[in-house]
Amino acid sequence: MHVWYPTHFSDLEGASLPIVLGSVNFDTCLAQVRNGDFGLTGGTDNQGRPVSNISLATAITYDLCVVACGSGSEPFVWNIFSQQFSAWLLPYLALVSQLPFGANNRLDNLLSMLLTVGSPTLAAYSLALTVLNEQWIAQRFSALSYPNVRNAVKVLTGLQQSPLHVNADDSLLASLVVLHANDNYWETLEDLLNYVQTWSIAAVASILWVIIAYVFTVIDSFLGVVTYSTLNSNGQAVGSIFLWLLPIVVGWLQISPKCDHERVHQAVERANKIAYVASPFLPNARSTSAKAPATVHRDEHCTAPIYNYARFLPWSLSVENVYYAFREASERSQSYEPVDSGLEWEKGVKGDRNMRVHPRNRTGSLSQVSDYVKIKAAEFELNLKPRSRWGPGVVSRFLLAALLALSLTWGTTGAAVLVAFFTPTKGIACRSGSYLIYGVNSTLVWMLLVASSLLAHYSTFTVSFKGRYMHTKATRLAAVLSIILRRLGKTLAALNSIWVILVCLFQFGSVFDRCWCNSSVPYWGKHAYNVIDVTSSDVEALNAPWIGGVALASGCAILFIGFVNVLINPALPD
Structure with a gap:
């Protein structure tokens, strides 16, 4: 009426x-x-x-x-809305449930889901970092030949989802690396952490549902009858803007992150009970339960894999501390130096990989064990540069992970913008502008949270003053700024996830089918016009941008999956 x-x-x-x-x-x-x-x-x-x-x-x-x-929108039609919602949006919402969570409370799991949907850039960045870290640690330890190196690499790789901190001056680290009695510790911990998140029927069904829905969207775009009403409600843009979710879910399923908080905690607890410390060689039966996380390091203590961005720097430093301990022990064993300098070097057992260094060469007092993994004085004098407090190789891994994350985000978001931009009336309007806002916010959330993690790591730096280690004004300010940026980034991510869902609902519900949106007023200004009678030449002109959008979105998704498959499961040191 x-x-x-x-x-x-x-x-x-x-x-x-x-x-x-x-x-x-x-x-x-x-x-x-x-x-x-x-x-x-x-x-x-x-x-x-x-x-x-x-x-x-x-x-x-x-x-x-x-x-x-009139200035209103076309009427809401439930049959059209329900069909488009179930065909183009519902498969992606179902796929979100296949993301790895594993936090110790439901609120953290909900926040990780909002972070993933609100910032695909952050999700892709954390996934890329995880793969690059796995490749880096395997290469880092590849030249070492001391016993338990292989198990140590597996354990450290599996603990990327945990707040890992290793004190290089702790006698326990030296004992874990050197003592033959701790071989069982490494084997037990590696075995307990060696569980795989299987490809469930629900996960495979969700992935296939998304792929089939996207293929049908593309086919319908090119073969379906194009009218004014179907042109603007086409699901191709919606299918493209959510296509980043597919490589993220597939990637995590392939990596199988050890993110189950309770399971990882129990594994470490069980292994700690059989750990030995040099002299008096008694089992360390004390529980090493973690302290409550400080506010500035809250994300670091959340085991959901998307928070790997917050653990990147402290994890790299912890790995480096373990690496130096194994490196020194490996070099001394290759020089036939036993832990107890008063003993003769005992040859290993041929044919036994774990007995290449005889157990007698790996026993000694607490001071001997600690000295065995310390850098030699002559080498320390030659190496005038102090060890970095940021970790080795972090810049190259950060840049590559950032490039991959931004490529996936803007490959899929850019495809949606491209399709909406060239749909008559072409230009930036409600649909293309909404997708653009989603991509910008996704990138901004990533920048805020990465900056927060850098400041949080910097806030841990201390200076020595009269024999005491103290924080400076700069580190205390960094801690405050880190908390502010983290909360701002999470709030923006939650709003952005709600925003993209609403944008899809508005498109399917004809909310955007109004004069202002269909005339592309933000793009054309006073010359704005509304194309209503779509001609065959208009449809033919859409082929190029639509093909380009499909190629851009699917190509970036395939390349990201290919990157994960190339670097995953690197060769471990023997």
Whole structure:
């Protein structure tokens, strides 16, 4: 139903024109414009050029659109909404449930889900870092030949989802590396952490559902009958903007992160009970339960894999501390130096990989064990540069992970923007602008949270003053800024996840089917016009951007999956 009220619109030859209130039907509006019901001006072709005869108009100016059709949207049709929602959006929402969570409370799991949907950049960055860290640690330890090196690499790789801190000056680290009695510790911990998150039927079904839905979207875009109503509600843009979720879920399923908080905690507890410390060689039966995390390091203590961005720097430093201990022990064993300098070097057992260094060469007092893994004085004097407090190789891994994350984000988001931009009337409008906002916010969340993690790590730096280690004003300020940026980033991520869902619902519910959106007013300004009668030439012109969008989104997703498969499961040291 339309309600008509008389008014005057001076720009249209001074004719007395009715304003339409209520639901909008653009086909009806165009027919009335062609009949001259709203004057003889305001009609254009599909490039926005005025037509000489109003009866030939296939588009109308934005001003005439508001007068003839009203400022509202087309009516909500439940059948269309439910069909499009279940076909294009529901598969992706179901796939979100296959993400690895594993936090010790439901709120942290919910926050990790909001972070993933709100910032695919952050999700892809944490996943890429995890793969690069696995490759890096395998290469880092590859030249070492001391017993338990292989198990140590597996354990440290599996603890990427845990708040790992290793004190290089702790006698326990030296004992774990050197003592033959601790071989069982490494084997037990590696075995307990060697569980795999299987490809469940639900996960495979969700992945196949997404792939089939996207393929059907693409086929329907090119083979379906294109009309004005189906052109703007096409699901190709929605399918592209969520396509990043597919390589993220597949990647985590392949990596199988050790993110089950309770399981990892129990594994470490059981291994700690059989750990030995040099002299008096008694089992360390004390529980090493973690302290409550400080506010500035809260994300570091959350075991959901998306928080690997917060553990990147402290994990790298901890790995480096363990590496130096194994390196020194390996070099001394290759020089045939036993832990107890008062003993002769005992040859290992041939054919036994774990007995290449005889157990007698790996026994000694607490001071001997600690000295065995310390850097030699001569080497320390030659190496004048102090060890970095940021960790080795972090810049290259950060840059590569950032490049991969941004490529996946803007490959899928850019494809959605591209499809919406060239859909008549082309330009930045409600749909393309909404997708663009989602991509910008995703990148901004990543920048805020990565900056927060850098500041949190810097806040741990101390200076020596009169024999005491103290924090400076700069480190205390960094801690405060880290908390602020972290909370701001998480809030923006939650809002962005809600935003992208609403954008999809608005598109399927015809909320964007209104004069302002369909006329691309932000792009064309006062020259804005609304294409209503889509011609065959318009449809043919869409082939190039639609093919480009499909190639861009699917290509970036495939490349990201390929990157994960190339670097995953690197060769471990023997």
